[in-house]
Amino acid sequence: MPDIVISEFMDEEAVRQGLSGFDVLYDPGLVDQPARLIGLVAAARALVVRNRTQVRGALLDAAGRLRVVGRLGVGLDNIDVDACKARKIAVLPASGANDLSVAEYVICTAMMLLRRAYGATSSVAEGAWPRSALIGREAFGKVLGLVGFGAIAQRTAQIAVGLGMRVAAHDPFAPESVFAEQRVERRELSELFAVADVVSLHVPLTADTRGLINAEALTRMRIGAILINAARGGVVDEAAVVAALRVGKLGGAALDVFAQEPMDSAQGSAFADVPGLILTPHIAGVTEESNTRVSWTTVDNVKKALST
Incomplete structure (x- = not known):
């Protein structure tokens, strides 16, 4: 044995x-x-x-x-x-x-969803030229809101600052000195949702964080905000995110983690044909x-x- x-x-x-x-x-x-x-x-x-x-x-x-x-x-x-x-x-x-790998995943997916141009390969190859439909947004000057400010979030903040983004974070357990050292604004969660162009989750799954991003929380985010979850699946109400994407409340979402992994076909069908959605199989920390x-x-x- x-x-x-x-x-x-x-x-x-x-x-x-x-x-x-x-x-x-x-x-x-x-x-x-x-x-x-x-x-x-x-x-x-x-x-x-x-x-x-x-x-x-x-x-x-x-x-x-x-x-x-x-x-x-x-x-x-x-x-x-x-x-x-x-x-x-x-x-x-x-x-x-794997801090760096997750941080790069967050920044990469944020820029893909802001720019909105990376799903056009097949249509361009077929002769279409949908330029006006693919005009996206720059990362420079946008606000990245980090829910949780541990080691991975701090690494993410460093990259984002280098791109010219403003960074705000919510973490009741992080000392004030960490925010000052990283040049990051400390915000209450409701304030963070109100100002962030991109919201990235960096919290463990606990009784307090389960369902943290639900329908009510999504209503407090800016119209067109981007949501990224490379933390734990149970933190997000997946059905609420899909609904927010379908009506245009969210401008995009990248989900790397799910309440059930892997999903069965019935669960996966709920994500079919949802605009502005990137799904990956719990791979953010794996390069x-x-x-x-x-x-x-x-x-x-x-x-x-x-x-x-």
Whole structure:
């Protein structure tokens, strides 16, 4: 039986080199085989996951030797942290390793949705010339509103300031000094919604943030505002966002995370033919470079935990 079980994808070189000397089972397909995963975890000392593997309930009950859960990323809502703590299982996220990738995703999708020009390839190739329909907006001078102002949001703010955007943020837990250092305006949430041309979410999924962006919140945003969610799916009422896009209240939205991942066909059909919408499969924090950083950070975390 393996000593370390890895149930989702990571950099294979980090597995081969970083975990040499350990008995490792690396099978990204395990995330879709929960019964098999439970059987394998029964004898393992370490489990490495991304965001889809549910580390709770029957899996933890079976994990009699488990000492560490290495998280290939930072969100922990798929892990029962309290249950792990009670069992003296260390939960170690790869903090900071994918900050830049998420920040670039936010800026990239914001500029795509502001400019509105990037869905015209097929029509131009067919001989159409829809210039007037594709006149968009510049990022320069626009207000980026960040809901949450942790490390990823701060990295996003740095890029946005470099583009000439104004940045405002809401975070009741961040110290005032952080806002001053980053040249970011501190705003109450209602104020942020009122002034932001682009709203980007950077909060964990908690009882307080679940459904934070609902129909009522959307009415408080500026007409034509852009919404970006690369945080957690449950923070956003997806049906309300679709409705706001269809009537033109929102000027665009990029959703990288969803209440259910992956979606089934019935859920996916709700997004069909919605104007100004970008959907991506929870990939904002995953680039070639960040996958390498996240994987090696996780390898180091797991090795240290097993050596103590």
